[in-house]
Amino acid sequence: MRKIASNDELMTTREVGEALGVAVRTVQLWVESGVLPAWRTAGGHRRIARAAVDKLMSERAMTTDQVAAGLAPSAATVPSTQPFKLLVVEDDPDLRQLFGLMVEGWSVPVALSTASNGFEGLLRIGELKPDMVVTDLNMPGMDGFEMLRALCKPDSGFGALHIIVVSVLSVEEINDRGGLPPGVTFFQKPIPYDTLENMVKNLQTSKASD
Numbered sequence: 001m002r003k004i005a006s007n008d009e010l011m012t013t014r015e016v017g018e019a020l021g022v023a024v025r026t027v028q029l030w031v032e033s034g035v036l037p038a039w040r041t042a043g044g045h046r047r048i049a050r051a052a053v054d055k056l057m058s059e060r061a062m063t064t065d066q067v068a069a070g071l072a073p074s075a076a077t078v079p080s081t082q083p084f085k086l087l088v089v090e091d092d093p094d095l096r097q098l099f100g101l102m103v104e105g106w107s108v109p110v111a112l113s114t115a116s117n118g119f120e121g122l123l124r125i126g127e128l129k130p131d132m133v134v135t136d137l138n139m140p141g142m143d144g145f146e147m148l149r150a151l152c153k154p155d156s157g158f159g160a161l162h163i164i165v166v167s168v169l170s171v172e173e174i175n176d177r178g179g180l181p182p183g184v185t186f187f188q189k190p191i192p193y194d195t196l197e198n199m200v201k202n203l204q205t206s207k208a209s210d
Contacts, residue, residue, distance in 0.1 A: 010039070010047040019053060025157040026126035030056075032150060035122050056123075083109035084204045085128060089121035089135035089144065090114065095191070099134075102193045108201050118147030125151070125158065131203060134196065137167040137174070145177060152181035162203060166191050 011019070013027045016036070020027070030036045031046055036056060038048045088099050096114045103110050113128055115121040119142040121135065133151075137144035144165065151158045165186045167174070180186060187195070 009050050011050055011053055013046050013048065016048050016053050020057065022126050023157075029150060029156055029158075030122060030126065032153070035119055082207075083111040084132070084200050084207075085111050085130040086113070086200065087121065087124055087128060087130040087133045088112065088114045089116075089118065089124075089133060089139070089147065091116050091136060091139040099191070106197045106200070108197070108204050110200065118142030118144055118150075121147050122150060125161070130161070131207070132162040132164065132200065134164045134166060134191075137165060137169055148181055148184060152184070162199075164196065164199070 013024050013031070016027045017024045027036065027048075028046070031038045031048065036048055037052050038046045041047060086103070088096060090096050090099070093116075096116075099114070100112055103112050113124055113130065115124045117139040118135075121133070122142075124130075125133065135144045135147065144167070148163065148165075150156065151161065151163065163184045165180060165184055166189055167186070168189045169177075170188065171186070174180060174186070
């Protein structure tokens with residue numbers, strides 16, 4: 001049986017949000033999807049172990065260091081003209097690198113960020129609030145199916161997020177594994193870069209006219 005931490009080792013969702021610099025709803029999403037382990041009090045309030053928060057902060061710091069070292073695209077390096085924020089969740093490092101090269105040639109400014117699995121994807125989504133997420137399904141650890149289930153819950157707070165799935169799986173194979181949530185667009189690999197570029201252009205134009 002898991003030992004429950006003492007009160008001085010537990011944090012509220014608000015305290016975690018302030019420590020990590022994210023909204024309380026983002027912390028709740030991380031808890032619901034298993035990114036952050038938590039307990040419920042008798043009154044139904046979530047309590048999160050401080051050690052788990054410290055571990056998550058360490059993982060986020062490692063991701064930031066990787067970006068600074070040039071191992072991942074950095075949203076901070078793009079011009080301040082409000083580029084389209086695109087997150088790619090893909091476990092294959094070669095495909096992540098190829099995606100970055102292709103996006104550089106697009107005619108619309110894009111702030112590209114990447115994640116290697118669903119766990120990291122949820123972290124990046126909570127931090128960056130991207131305009132679009134392009135994700136694979138078969139990934140180690142938390143896969144795309146789990147990530148989508150967390151994002152597409154009615155009360156997740158990410159109902160307006162544009163989600164694109166690109167996978168080697170067929171429609172039949174995806175349906176056998178529970179299918180995709182409503183509103184998620186699916187393409188079978190190879191990645192349709194031209195189609196994605198047009199989708200980004202249309203969404204960016206819509207943003208500009210709002």
